[in-house]
Amino acid sequence: MKVPVLIVGAGPAGLTAAALLGRDGVGCLVLDRQDAVYPRPRAVHLDDEVYRILGRLGLAGSFAARSRPCHGLRLLDPDLRVLAEFRRSPGAGRHGYPEANMFDQPDLEHLLREHLATIGTVTLRGNAEVTGLAQDATGVRAEVTDRVTGARETVHADYVLGCDGANSLVRTAIGATMADLKFDQRWLVVDVATTADLGQWEGVHQVCDPRRAATYMRIGETRHRWEFRLRPGETAAEFGDFDRLHPLIEPWTGDVPAAELEIVRVAEYTFRARIADRWRDGRVFLLGDAAHLTPPFIGQGMGAGLRDAANLAWKLAGVLGGTLPESVLGTYETERKPHVRAMIRRAVLVGKAMTAGGRFGTLVRRVAVPRLNGRVIDSATPALRRSALVARPRFRRSPAGRLCPNALLDDGTRFDDVAGGRFAVVTASTPSETERAAIRQSGAVLVPAGRSRELHRWLRTGAALVRPDGTVLCAGRLSRILRRFL
Numbered sequence: 001m002k003v004p005v006l007i008v009g010a011g012p013a014g015l016t017a018a019a020l021l022g023r024d025g026v027g028c029l030v031l032d033r034q035d036a037v038y039p040r041p042r043a044v045h046l047d048d049e050v051y052r053i054l055g056r057l058g059l060a061g062s063f064a065a066r067s068r069p070c071h072g073l074r075l076l077d078p079d080l081r082v083l084a085e086f087r088r089s090p091g092a093g094r095h096g097y098p099e100a101n102m103f104d105q106p107d108l109e110h111l112l113r114e115h116l117a118t119i120g121t122v123t124l125r126g127n128a129e130v131t132g133l134a135q136d137a138t139g140v141r142a143e144v145t146d147r148v149t150g151a152r153e154t155v156h157a158d159y160v161l162g163c164d165g166a167n168s169l170v171r172t173a174i175g176a177t178m179a180d181l182k183f184d185q186r187w188l189v190v191d192v193a194t195t196a197d198l199g200q201w202e203g204v205h206q207v208c209d210p211r212r213a214a215t216y217m218r219i220g221e222t223r224h225r226w227e228f229r230l231r232p233g234e235t236a237a238e239f240g241d242f243d244r245l246h247p248l249i250e251p252w253t254g255d256v257p258a259a260e261l262e263i264v265r266v267a268e269y270t271f272r273a274r275i276a277d278r279w280r281d282g283r284v285f286l287l288g289d290a291a292h293l294t295p296p297f298i299g300q301g302m303g304a305g306l307r308d309a310a311n312l313a314w315k316l317a318g319v320l321g322g323t324l325p326e327s328v329l330g331t332y333e334t335e336r337k338p339h340v341r342a343m344i345r346r347a348v349l350v351g352k353a354m355t356a357g358g359r360f361g362t363l364v365r366r367v368a369v370p371r372l373n374g375r376v377i378d379s380a381t382p383a384l385r386r387s388a389l390v391a392r393p394r395f396r397r398s399p400a401g402r403l404c405p406n407a408l409l410d411d412g413t414r415f416d417d418v419a420g421g422r423f424a425v426v427t428a429s430t431p432s433e434t435e436r437a438a439i440r441q442s443g444a445v446l447v448p449a450g451r452s453r454e455l456h457r458w459l460r461t462g463a464a465l466v467r468p469d470g471t472v473l474c475a476g477r478l479s480r481i482l483r484r485f486l
């Protein structure tokens with residue numbers, strides 16, 4: 001069998017990469033060891049930048065129906081008094097969506113799988129285990145075993161995306177190793193279903209307590225998630241019994257009777273901080289948990305995998321379609337790694353504020369954490385200033401390298417609806433007929449700023465060329481952009 005792109009792993013990163021490549025007409029085969037969506041509790045949050053990726057796939061409405069805007073993050077002391085609060089807007093912000101959103105990962109995976117089933121160029125196969133990879137200058141050979149029949153086959157691919165999670169075989173096959181960013185903690189993860197109103201603030205509650213750090217958040221209409229740090233020797237099995245679990249969740253459930261609280265899952269997870277030393281070898285790339293592991297304390301682990309997919313997919317589609325040089329693939333790791341590293345560091349910092357003991361822990365919670373109060377601590381992609389795929393900005397406040405706002409346009413649609421994952425030229429002025437023709441011929445889409453105050457304020461310089469992933473490639477005079485880039 002021969003395919004342009006083989007995706008190993010049908011988690012959120014693999015499914016999103018397949019959907020983005022499929023949207024661009026690229027043939028993909030997605031293989032997963034499991035035969036269906038993995039039902040265990042995992043990610044519960046994504047931010048508005050990541051929501052935009054789902055929006056570009058046409059899934060914003062369906063995701064809205066399966067998610068719940070959240071009001072932000074609170075760090076609490078052991079008596080549940082607020083030490084610091086980071087508010088998120090539940091309405092449409094700069095990116096056109098709520099800034100923080102809660103959901104259940106299996107719901108998102110079902111949504112992405114249903115979407116893939118509508119794309120003719122994408123095939124998803126379960127019970128298919130990749131057992132070996134070998135590559136030369138012309139392509140990659142993957143050995144695949146059917147886990148039900150035992151049948152073996154070889155798949156030949158132009159490119160392989162390793163989206164196969166923390167224990168990635170693809171990572172091992174390319175000889176990449178995980179650097180340990182020094183965070184390993186065992187936590188208990190508890191999902192509870194109830195129709196009772198718990199009457200809690202609708203955000204993430206994180207209790208800073210070295211004796212029993214905890215997290216609580218509502219993730220759906222009737223679904224709630226708790227996480228508790230396990231003490232040495234404790235196991236998840238001890239908390240499967242409601243009487244043992246109840247004292248832990250009782251500060252939030254109050255007098256809701258036990259009969260109204262259904263324990264859906266109790267599992268142990270080890271929260272880790274790791275980043276792969278290399279994310280690429282030739283025609284093989286690592287995405288998502290195969291490339292990085294982020295402790296969950298800022299809700300950025302899963303979203304990082306979707307960001308990886310959004311960064312790489314259009315570059316790969318361009319190279320396969322012959323419109324971009326192979327060299328653009330080198331920008332995937334250099335563009336994504338600094339952001340991932342910064343998010344891991346931030347998550348570790350919050351984890352330490354929640355769990356550190358001794359004088360250091362006390363000092364952080366008494367002095368450092370309250371000073372964060374009201375500050376904007378967000379997960380925004382930093383400006384890509386040094387990438388070969390971003391023109392060097394001519395002045396400090398240039399939008400080059402930043403994400404273009406998903407602004408409302410005159411006809412009520414938003415920037416992303418019109419750009420549709422293609423190169424886009426946004427312009428404050430009215431282009432001439434010749435300029436329009438040049439934009440059309442290049443395959444880019446023209447987005448006039450029209451009466452959008454947001455776009456005019458943001459553009460300043462007249463025009464911007466925006467990449468399919470929403471990053472501004474260059475900004476300046478329209479004539480110059482057309483001359484140099486299209």
Ligand SMILES: O=C(O)/C=C/c1cccc(O)c1
Binds near residue numbers: 072
């Ligand atoms: O900072 C936010 O908006 C969300 C943080 C978050 C989300 C999910 C789980 C967490 O432990 C933190």
